Amino acid sequence: MLVERSQIPPEGLDLEVREEPCWGEDQGLWLSLAPIEATLHLERKVNGILASGAFTTTAVVLCSRCSEPVSVPVSDQFAILFTGASEASRAEESELSAAEMDVDVMQEDRLDVSRFLRENVLLSLPLQPLCRAECRGLCPHCGIDLNETSCQCQVQEGDPRLLPLQHLL
Ligand SMILES: [Zn+2]
Ligand SMILES: [Zn+2]
Structure with missing residues (x-):
């Protein structure tokens, strides 16, 4: 799903997203992934798009000790400022990035919501998943x-x- 900066009204844009996982790209990261359910609020800023919200999904990964498949719930909240490529350097000096917020660069004033959600799921996966604590x-x-x-x-x-x-x- 792509959102153009110009599609976002002055009051912001609220989205409910259900993102089907894209198997080809994600091979090897998990055995399977339930659709990613996310609520997003997009806001137009002088130097880009501010995306905030939360997502939830369930990933099946391998237990880091016994290699049995284990189903782990994955969810997190986010607030990320996406700047245009030309604005990226300016944004670093701005007040917005000084706040506790991640900054990312988007291509051609378009926010790739699908890619962004998949990256967030990846970052939220447990590093050493266990099928049970006493495995x-x-x-x-x-x-x-x-x-x-x-x-x-x-x-x-x-x-x-x-x-x-x-x-x-
Ligand atoms: Zn043995
Ligand atoms: Zn195990």
């Missing part, structure tokens, strides 16, 4: 899923004095 992960030696079964690797690395007792365990 035991895979054995670093034999690769077995320790949530489902156990292996002998730990025992063999343990106290050598206990080795003769192993068959009793």
